[in-house]
Amino acid sequence: MARPRRIATAAARYGSFNWAGLLLAIIAVGIVFTYTSPFFLNSGNFANLSRAVGYTGIVAAITTLVLVSGAIDLSIAAMMSLAGVATAWFLRAGADWPLAIAAGLVFGLIGGATNGLIVTRTGINPLIATIATQFLMRGIAFLMTKGFPVPMYQPNVAFLGAGSALGVPVPAILMVLAFLAVGFLLNRTQFGIHAQAIGGSPGGSMARLAGVPVVSRKMQIYVLSGLFSAVGGIVLLGYTSTGDPNAAFGQELPIIAAVIMGGTSLGGGRGSVFGTLLGVVLLGEVYNGLTLNSVSSDWQYVVQGVALLVAVFIDEYRSRKSRTESGRG
């Protein structure tokens, strides 16, 4: 029967991800860049770093929940640019800033709902479905702007991306709020436990048999993914003051890499928002340090590719370990 000691250790390994490694990596990378660049350890640079991390962090937070539920959304970066473009477009058309932001968020809701409908109603593989909607969203953004970036001068919207409150950059505050919200949803609510249950078995089959309303939960998950991506996109718009159909181009994979590095499983069922926060900080720190060291942006692509491979490799290793542990039962 039960051998409590073995079970407790297995659970400790499986249930709570060990963050010490990520924290150490963040510190180690920090030390290296401190030596290689005089600008790294500097409050101005920290503000820069937290702004850059902020808008991707908002999207990474919700992507944690998406991956835990066994889903995937590759349209997040395109959604960011479309929401930014939509907000800038409404501002240029003379809309008040609250209305323009609301419009950007509505684009996020519609984009997310579109993904949700395609995935739940047609059974198309979510990977392919959200690559397709990624093109759709970029296409609409290009059509709305005729291919040219839309300048944005509204100070309140700019505040979201470039402002500070009590000395803290606003994107960093919004990111922390996003992480708190997703952490609460994932761990404390019925919705969150259902998302975990769906991710716990292929296609959510076990969750369905147990009575979880799988289709409506998936729908809600994709809608939230679209909504958070829109928030990230509007913050990015505030940061750059430009509604750019090319904004955040190719950012979906670094965001997903950060989430996986943070201990969330690509196959679903396991994940932690705190781990994602550390993953986002680590990757943001690396890009920031490379830029400060005048490493060309070509190399940053190489770094992104390596980061993605490392993240997936670690995930594969962890999954195999938890499979062999549970297989002993």
Next chain:
Amino acid sequence: MLEAQARERTSNGPVLSARGLFKNYGAIEACIDVSIEVFAGKLTALVGDNGAGKSTVAKILTGAIAPDAGEVLVDGQPVVFIDPLAARVAGIEAVYQDLALPPNLDILSNIFLGREIVRPVFGRLPIPVHVLDTRKMLDRARPQLDELRIKLPQLRGLPISSLSGGQRQTVAIARAALWSSKVLVMDEPTAALGVSQARAVLEVIKEVLARGVAVLMISHALPHVIELADQVVVMRHGRRVANMERGRLDSEEIIRHIIGESPVARAPH
């Protein structure tokens, strides 16, 4: 007069029954004109060789699959279960062979999955976020598990994947036993269990029966069947070939029905 008859039927008649079930999977006839009845507080055993159609019948009775023809009745009233949740609302719980326990969730989450106890998050504001009331779920689960004499490790924090096969089986049965108000359907509840674990499962089944719940058990373990069953239904090649009552249960005869060597098997029932 009619009401009196209806009452008569609900008190003595089967709580769950099926008439003339058919189910095909392509060319395979999993289920051919099968009828079955289960009664409150009684255990009906469904036996047969592999591929005889037992699991198909169990899944039809619990709403997991829809029959091609035939009807399912609860308390004598025809019903159509659109999914397992619908059957569950009618008080019918199931333990499938694959257990349907998401392995990443802990025991408490699995027991309450799809039926979580929640409280409103923002007071009376109409915000559709439902916060889990873990304390209430624990308070509700613990006494019932004690009453059913189910022993499990800590209910919170241990993912199912870290439990042994027997413990997982126990969690699945605990969940079904806790929620079943009318019928408990179990597909091979003691398969792959050790002797003492199987014994513990049988004790839980007895407790469930004592509560007046009808139990339908698919099993290959004939000693268990003979010990507990009030009624044994034998299936072969998708058909019901025998229906035996307690008192004349004999494992030799059951085996003959299962493998179809006896002329008794072809006699009408």
